[in-house]
Amino acid sequence: MADTSQISPFVFGCSGGLVLNKDTFSFEPGESRILQNFEPDIKGGYKRILGTTFYNSNIVPQVSASNERVVMSAIFNDLVLAARGGSIHRAGTSGSWTSVTTGLGTPSKNYEFKKFNFSGTDNIVIATGTSFPIIIDTSYNVSSVNATGSVNTFSIVEVFKNHIFFAGGSSAPQEIKFMGPFQTNDFTSGNGGGAIKVDTTIVGLKVFRGSLFIFGLDKIFKLVGTSLSDFAITPVTRTIGCLDRGSIQELGGDIVFLAPDGIRTIAGTERIDDVELGTVSKQIQERIDEVTTDNVSSLVIRKKSQYRMFYPKTSGTEASSKAIISVVKVNSNTGRLGYEYADLVGIKASSCDSDFVGSTETAIHGGYDGYVYLQESGTSASNVFTRAGGTANIESIYKSPDLTMGDPGIRKSMQRVIVNYTNEGLVDADLRLRYDYDSATTPQPGSYPLATGNIPAIYGTGTYGNSTYNQSSLPLVRQDVQGSGFAVAVKVNDESTNPPISLKGFELEFVPGGRR
């Protein structure tokens, strides 16, 4: 029998997501120093993201200039409403865009919308910031909310206890106005309408657990009650506000939003009333500091418990545009439920939405190029980012922490890496080892091809000639490797057009050496 007594194994599972706030010795092995276009997988591990395709291959008609971005992309009545240049159009996944309304003014910020149903018919109310709010029904009839009390600069809207609330008026940024119950164009107090002021500029409104949360620039309030007669405001925190209303989403039974100190949950902030403990993004604070608020937009992908916050720079390219992926999942290494993060690079989203079309959860975004795109839509034949000018490969990178494997003082002569992953199709990724914190004075081996493991045949989805009968769904790939160092990091690059690979874990086999 071969003597393997000198070889030491080091096993870790991929869990913990992107972590940027730890020193070398504090990292959990499963965490990532780089996690780009891999998402924390609720099934465990890190899964390469799916790409994008055109939601509709026709561009949303422009009004006056070709560089008008899509300032609203909303799923409504199983179609998409897209706003560009002061006009709103609707379309399905094919065919031309049909005009719904025009003359809404030249937009400077994204439109905000809320869907409601007061009378058995779905409606969507849209605050443009450059016109009186409008309401569109399922027949695409458009009505203006222009009754006395309304202003033509409302940019924030929310529906709470059968009342439609507006805020963001340019002349009274601290004021909230609301219409009476079930009213769609009546602000009079006699019919239950009214106005409320807070001592901060209102950034956003969001309903959560029977309360309307009012996000100010530096304060957060909570409105409770059911009508004009008992509406009451209480402060949630007077020290933290919200940076951009586009970041506010409901995820995993909580509200998440972008605060100056990171991504926060409203429950944590309300319960603790403590700046530090309400923040759930401390592990990526370095990335939070890079977030620009040129145009923040966000969506949730419910089936993945995932929140995506896009923060493109107006002048930036699509390839360099970034988003933060946040997933609520149980860390398999610690057993604790929490937020795990990743970077998404390559989508320049101008506005976005996610909702169900029929029974299918659909995530879309409008681009700066005038098109509306469907996210989570990469195919097994071509998992790419679709752009107006063509397609781009998804540059996916995973890099583990620099692992010292118990003793940073001894050299580890690497012998083998065993990769555990699942794949849904062909795999054409590169496995790399980086020694001694990617030191320029340590030889760094080239890439090792991470080839396709046998694809398990799943009834109804297996492909003849491609899938393997009776194959484990968790293949192990043993890769002999070279090099040595005091710290070792594993890196996987996948820039192929193949379906996503999901990295589950690694075993590093090494021979401990001396201390020189």
Place this chain on the structure above:
Amino acid sequence: MNYLQLTNAVLSELNEVTLTSSNFASGAVGIQQTTKDVVNKALRDVYSSELEWPWLHSDKTQGTFAGQKEYDLPTDYRSVDFESFYLVPTELVTNSTFDSNITNWSTVSGSPAYNSGGNGRLRLNAAAASASLSTVKNRSYRVQVRVMDTSSSGSSLKVQVGTSAAGTQNLNTTVTVSDFGDGKILDTTFTATASTSHITLDNDDSNNLDVDFVKVSEDLPPKKLIYITYEDYRRRFLTTAQTNNSDHYGTPDYVFRTQDDKFGLYRVPDSDGYTINYEYWKTHSDLSGSTDTPDIPARFHDVVVARAKYYIYNLRSDPQFTQFADRDYREGVKRMRIELINAPTEMLDTRVNLGYNRRGAISG
């Protein structure tokens, strides 16, 4: 293996990242650079483990100058075989063997040509060629010419020596090949009448006559120089040698080693026409470029690798593998000694007359 391959052999055995020809010169880092260094260090160890490795053997030719008694040893020498010193008359013909061309031979008539037959020849077909020689008036010189009659024509080759090309003042003879398929060697002499003489080879016929070599040297017998110690030289000959008088000049009989990396001759040469031939073992140069190849035969390159591994394991504080590598190296050097430097089975004893050949067998 070249330098790159030797380095990579060590790196591979350590399971380290190997180098390529493109990053070898300036892209080596860390253990790679260290390995490059220790490969040279290992080579130095192998070279130094024995004084007279065959692959370091070299020959040296040193011309004498009348009145000069000491000459520099080669700059790259590490050991000189003072038993190998021979004095021979200096070959006066430049390009006397036509190894690859007929350079230095002038056309007298026709079209002398180079022929690659044998080890290179001068072909004359209705043609004549000549070469100039530096001679001393009134001195006698030996001429040796080998000619091949490849067309079996029976033609004669004229061999002439004079004061100009095609001149016959000093020698005018012919050589004819009778044993076709073999050559004919002419041995003759002439006495020079000028400081510059010309030897001419002439074939008037339209047949191929191939000249294999032409050798001209002063009519002196080669002689082995006897090695004496420097102390012996000082005791016996130094006083005479330092006398400012040419009476003691002559054909050298002895060679000795000075104390400043030179060799000396006694008698002091009386002519520029002597050539001293001797053998020595050279030093080596460290490998530098990726394609540089060490002198050591390829079948022993593993010994170099073992020595380099010894240094690397030592660097990495791995005493067990250091010992393994050291053992491999020492056994490798032992094998090299057995194969390459077997001791002679007999030796010459010059102290007493043991008989007609004075040889005694070594036993034990």
